[in-house]
Amino acid sequence: xxxxxxxxxxxxxxxxxxxxxxxxxxxxxxxxxxxxxxxxxxxxxxxxxxxxxxxxxxxxxxxxxxxxxxxxxxxxxxxxxxxxxxxxxxxxxxxxxxxxxx
Amino acid sequence: xxxxxxxxxxxxxxxxxxxxxxxxxxxxxxxxxxxxxxxxxxxxxxxxxxxxxxxxxxxxxxxxxxxxxxxxxxxxxxxxxxxxxxxxxxxxxxxxxxxxxxxxxxxxxxxxxxxxxxxxxxxxxxxxxxxxxxxxxxxxxxxxxxxxxxxxxxxxxxxxxxxxxxxxxxxxxxxxxxxxxxxxxxxxxxxxxxxxxxxxxxxxxxxxxxxxxxxxxxxxxxxxxxxxxxxxxxxxxxxxxxxxxxxxxxxxxxxxxxxxxxxxxxxxxxxxxxxxxxxxxxxxxxxxxxxxxxxxxxxxxxxxxxxxxxxxxxxxxxxxxxxxxxxxxxxxxxxxxxxxxxxxxxxxxxxxxxxxxxxxxxxxxxxxxxxxxxxxxxxxxxxxxxxxxxxxxxxxxxxxxxxxxxxxxxxxxxxxxxxxxxxxxxxxxxxxxxxxxxxxxxxxxxxxxxxxxxxxxxxxxxxxxxxxxxxxxxxxxxxxxxxxxxxxxxxxxxxxxxxxxxxxxxxxxxxxxxxxxxxxxxxxxxxxxxxxxxxxxxxxxxxxxxxxxxxxxxxxxxxxxxxxxxxxxxxxxxxxxxxxxxxxxxxxxxxxxxxxxxxxxxxxxxxxxxxxxxxxxxxxxxxxxxxxxxxxxxxxxxxxxxxxxxxxxxxxxxxxxxxxxxxxxxxxxxxxxxxxxxxxxxxxxxxxxxxxxxxxxxxxxxxxxxxxxxxxxxxxxxxxxxxxxxxxxxxxxxxxxxxxxxxxxxxxxxxxxxxxxxxxxxxxxxxxxxxxxxxxxxxxxxxxxxxxxxxxxxxxxxxxxxxxxxxxxxxxxxxxxxxxxxxxxxxxxxxxx
Numbered sequence: 001x002x003x004x005x006x007x008x009x010x011x012x013x014x015x016x017x018x019x020x021x022x023x024x025x026x027x028x029x030x031x032x033x034x035x036x037x038x039x040x041x042x043x044x045x046x047x048x049x050x051x052x053x054x055x056x057x058x059x060x061x062x063x064x065x066x067x068x069x070x071x072x073x074x075x076x077x078x079x080x081x082x083x084x085x086x087x088x089x090x091x092x093x094x095x096x097x098x099x100x101x102x
Numbered sequence: 103x104x105x106x107x108x109x110x111x112x113x114x115x116x117x118x119x120x121x122x123x124x125x126x127x128x129x130x131x132x133x134x135x136x137x138x139x140x141x142x143x144x145x146x147x148x149x150x151x152x153x154x155x156x157x158x159x160x161x162x163x164x165x166x167x168x169x170x171x172x173x174x175x176x177x178x179x180x181x182x183x184x185x186x187x188x189x190x191x192x193x194x195x196x197x198x199x200x201x202x203x204x205x206x207x208x209x210x211x212x213x214x215x216x217x218x219x220x221x222x223x224x225x226x227x228x229x230x231x232x233x234x235x236x237x238x239x240x241x242x243x244x245x246x247x248x249x250x251x252x253x254x255x256x257x258x259x260x261x262x263x264x265x266x267x268x269x270x271x272x273x274x275x276x277x278x279x280x281x282x283x284x285x286x287x288x289x290x291x292x293x294x295x296x297x298x299x300x301x302x303x304x305x306x307x308x309x310x311x312x313x314x315x316x317x318x319x320x321x322x323x324x325x326x327x328x329x330x331x332x333x334x335x336x337x338x339x340x341x342x343x344x345x346x347x348x349x350x351x352x353x354x355x356x357x358x359x360x361x362x363x364x365x366x367x368x369x370x371x372x373x374x375x376x377x378x379x380x381x382x383x384x385x386x387x388x389x390x391x392x393x394x395x396x397x398x399x400x401x402x403x404x405x406x407x408x409x410x411x412x413x414x415x416x417x418x419x420x421x422x423x424x425x426x427x428x429x430x431x432x433x434x435x436x437x438x439x440x441x442x443x444x445x446x447x448x449x450x451x452x453x454x455x456x457x458x459x460x461x462x463x464x465x466x467x468x469x470x471x472x473x474x475x476x477x478x479x480x481x482x483x484x485x486x487x488x489x490x491x492x493x494x495x496x497x498x499x500x501x502x503x504x505x506x507x508x509x510x511x512x513x514x515x516x517x518x519x520x521x522x523x524x525x526x527x528x529x530x531x532x533x534x535x536x537x538x539x540x541x542x543x544x545x546x547x548x549x550x551x552x553x554x555x556x557x558x559x560x561x562x563x564x565x566x567x568x569x570x571x572x573x574x575x576x577x578x579x580x581x582x583x584x585x586x587x588x589x590x591x592x593x594x595x596x597x598x599x600x601x602x603x604x605x606x607x608x609x610x611x612x613x614x615x616x617x618x619x620x621x622x623x624x625x626x627x628x629x630x631x632x633x634x635x636x637x638x639x640x641x642x643x644x645x646x647x648x649x650x651x652x653x654x655x656x657x658x659x660x661x662x663x664x665x666x667x668x669x670x671x672x673x674x675x676x677x678x679x680x681x682x683x684x685x686x687x688x689x690x691x692x693x694x695x696x697x698x699x700x701x702x703x704x705x706x707x708x709x710x711x712x713x714x715x716x717x718x719x720x721x722x723x724x725x726x727x728x729x730x731x732x733x734x735x736x737x738x739x740x741x742x743x744x745x746x747x748x749x750x751x752x753x754x755x756x757x758x759x760x761x762x763x764x765x766x767x768x769x770x771x772x773x774x775x776x777x778x779x780x781x782x783x784x785x786x787x788x789x790x791x792x793x794x795x796x797x798x799x800x801x802x803x804x805x806x807x808x809x810x811x812x813x814x815x816x817x818x819x820x821x822x823x824x825x826x827x828x829x830x831x832x833x834x835x836x837x838x839x840x841x842x843x844x845x846x847x848x849x850x851x852x853x854x855x856x857x858x859x860x861x862x863x864x865x866x867x868x869x870x871x872x873x874x875x876x877x878x879x880x881x882x883x884x885x886x887x888x889x890x891x892x893x894x895x896x897x898x899x900x901x902x903x904x905x906x907x908x909x910x911x912x913x914x915x916x917x918x919x920x921x922x923x924x925x926x927x928x929x930x931x932x933x934x935x
Contacts, residue, residue: 057523089520094523
């Protein structure tokens, strides 16, 4: 799945820029996600989402202090869905995340 | 005669299931998470039973209730203890295996009575029977066992269509996540047999992964950071170092995969908590230093196996690879080196056993199943017995699904989301249950509720629970008509593209990405127009009410805007239908904002005259056609409109420049009415024409289908699945757009057909030299001829294009459709497409 590899790279670049506080490429990313959406790909960033063991759209590694509210502290790969003709979604990549307790 | 058709690989680390159908095997995907491989891990927590990836995640939070590698204990009396709240209960390896098998059987829809399950060659009778027991416990009526190395050989023999003429000996090399097994197989035309086998239940790929981090990655990081005690801290797994360990595992795995494809790879380490941000190169050699010792252990087993059976490598026809660890090139290379036999990895080593089990199942007839009376009368719950409540539309990312069963009931439930991203696992309940479900943002989420009785038999299945997030603003106003933008056609006319559809709920916003179809030079009179209208998509622009009009002219811009430049147009409409347009041109970073409110609508006189001119041109054509066809009544109707437009034009021209008068609104209204009439008269006929064209284009594709590449077939399917939508739209421009797309697909398909280029070349070849511009035309003719004789169509194609380019302009035939593409037909009115 070459598109999945490309989407992962785009997401990675966006994260790296975000970590440095750089916003100059925001429009470009909006456009990229717009085109991806037209191709049927829907990307979800689960950063800061509360962790539930019922969430099978992520592969989580639980780490560190596990008391308190567990949530996603780092996203290594985003969740990617593909729209199937008929309007439904299918999960094609699980998000790879690290979970910690806060 | 029915066959079993279903095969399961019940592995120590991972399991999977495959189906045999019509001569092929399909490895089934888990509906939850869509993976083919299911980790053989089961966890128990707060009454919830989870199998697979999510169970494995709980190693840290719930370690004592997470169970894996129970295959090593099956057939023994070594049981496990599950601690739940204050009680402990005993659970056997058979029970745990049954949960895994049951989870796999969930991937099937119906065929759940007979199955083939694989077992290691080393399993004795007790272990084999225990495996069968697990199968029965999982709900299968008939369980047939198959040895794993045999399954692997079957996969290779079938997938590669290997013909076994005389007897051969194969060696199976199975290096999985947690275990290593090797087997010597005897194979002839009729049978497959395990002669002998050896292995180690505690040697696997995971050992290589850990060694890679410990002996290659961490030392390198120690060197770079100067932190000599780095590994010691990680080994203690305390605090942030524990998180670092997991992070290293993740990147280590990615690099390992990369090194299977390339000789070197860059390892990027970005871990803020330890202030480590670095990258360094790792080579395959570095990885091999940790692979080699593990590999040598396996080599010892192979050599022992062979010598104990008086067999040498020269007797081995083929070594087949099973297990993910065999992806590592070093292992393949070493095996090739010491054996000089064929080392076969043509079947995916991670699913080879599943595939083989399914092939075996496809050839194995089912035992006659006796349907017991109890089966027939298994009590099921009907829709009305279960009351479900949930919010169908919401803006929260989590919603509650609650359900209640009428009478006294004790059993289990499972709620999952159809895309595979949410699953509760099996949960016990009595009479009622509820669960918070996570939603995909801004999408329709479809959930499935299944209920099982106390014996874990499924008695209820409802997959119609729909919860939509963020898609509806329940308290909004409806848009009474389409809002469209006017865009250029390729032929000097314009058309309307829908931005917001009629009956959408306000407020609405959308970003359009368009390009300039002409250039605007600073200080010139060039301009492009952005015109937003309210009316029906697909109708004549001039027949509709203009609600937003923006001109970008040479006089107002700061730098030249060249044709082909991108432009972003953000259109917002609020609840009271106020229009707000924001234009952004990335090339010059110019931003222009305008607001439009119905009350202060502006009418542009130039636009009125332009629209009338467009209509008059169209009318002239129509009248000529109708007269030719002797449709005099129709002709008369057109002439009436023509006359009224002509009068209107005179009035408009008199008022031109007099922008303050209220007359212009009246003129605009009149113009719209007349153009609306004209549009109705012509539209039905035009729509009919483009619909016919679509049919012809489809027929064309189907007749040439055998030359289409999978990509082109996909494009064709993308167009035809939307057929219903645009054919019923009555929008000739929309249909025309589809036709253009389909036409370009057809052209590409024709190009795949070598005959096509030969025909074109020959027609070019026989055109007189005088019709060509000067150049080495003769040479090209000669080359073309040669290529045709050699049947080298790849090289013929560029010759054709070059020759066509060398024709003098006036001789470029416009009848040949694909030549039309080579020409650049450019007419721009609005300046946008």
